[in-house]
Amino acid sequence: MRVWALPLALLALVGCVTQSVPRRHQVRAPVVPSRPAVIDPVVLAKWLVSMQSGWPRSRKFDCARLKCVALTFDDGPGEFTGKLLDVLSKRDVRATFFVIGQMVAADKGGHTVRRIVNDGHEIGNHSWSHPALAGLSHEELKHQLKHTENIVQKLTGVRMRVMRPPYGSTDDEVAAETRREGLAQILWNVDTLDWRDRVPKTVAKRAGDAKPGSIVLLHDIHRTTVDAVPSMLDTLGKKGYTFVTVSELYGKTPAPGRTYTER
Template identity: 75%
Template sequence: MRVWAVPLALLALAVCVTCSVASHQQKEPPIAPYKAAVVDPAVLAKRLVSMQYGSGWPRSRKFDCSKLKCVALTFDDGPGEYTARLLDLLRKRDVKATFFVIGQMVAADKGGHLVRRIVEDGHELGNHSWSHPALAGLSHDAVQRQLQHTNDLVFKLTGVRMHIMRPPYGSTNAAVAAEARQEGLAEILWSVDTLDWLHRVPAAVTRRAGEAKPGSIVLMHDIHRTTVEAVPAILDLLARKGFTFVTVSELYGRTPSPGRTYTER
């Protein structure tokens, strides 16, 4: 979460994660046209077959989280300059996570190298809107554009259709949920907020992530260096407590249902 978003974020936290934003509609940030680099069809087809993308993506490792102490680590607002380092750390520990990406950030990474690496490393992708507005304050058409533009760009770059989304600031209402359903997206909130965007101290991020319970969804942001620096300690701490690291879909043992809202298992 960006620093400029602090006032709105604090308001969202104070009310509740499914807060309603004031009834008047806010002005939607402009969505600039973007021509995605097209993946070679032969290469994309090979990926689709070998990695089972599409409706079966990401491939589940078939954890039974009704019996295991599962936790889903999630990262918002990227991909950014620290995402590659985070992916290195997760790969070294064979940990899979869920990345809720912003369309503008994906577009800024020319060629889509980071979002493709997220997919190729076996992580789950989720839609975090195009430009990070509070969706509950937008018109129906604006919410649709925010979700569709990001969905379309990610698909052009990776061949993946995302099945989950996270509304920025947790700002959602019945209209946002209905549009998410229309786009085939489940709303994924969280049960553990590390507040890593506010307190840029790795030890503090680790301590808050360590409050996870079986079935928790942990909120972090891969755009912050201090968060990435905290990840090894977070993995060590939760591993000592007997946790198994899973993606959001693995946490539920299936793809979450479009339009429904999830905060933990």
């Protein structure tokens, strides 16, 4: 059954049950004009999106026993993100995308960021304009996080629970602000250096050196990185790795304010 048909089916079922109850007495009750049910179209639209996307997808992995690895992609969404999502979808692989607010705003209609969510990937905050967060004023730091949070939630209905500080730049103030915003700081322990070395074979090889529990740093704004992903998945897959999101790697949503680099 299509999701949009579910409310209609429920109403029809209620009608059938009501008609099937025998009338014990033919007592005429005063006629009271009934008011039609009023459904907020915004609430209905968000409900339908959540039903269709199934967010968050419920997948349970025991990464204390399995060989798990979390692939993470920064700085998007960009012009190559759609191709990457196609590759991941065909392989039934989930990843974590740390998005930049300005890039989300530039994505017409938010199509790509909504697809990230609908495809079951985890989405995280990577600031509004990618500055080094350590050393920013409290007001600017809050703006960088909150502005991105607001636009992603408006477009997808998802409240992000993880973030990645650009350049890995963090300090006590960043930790305090992310704790207030309910965001865990996710760093990495495998850096593919794909922003510097635009060679798919090199990027895939570095990612292939991941160990159980690794968080791998990649960038979906580079075509060469996206081209490296199939080989990367083949290499890690042959080694028996299970591909998970960051939250799945830990078996729960990471704690706000805390910094994570690997399991």
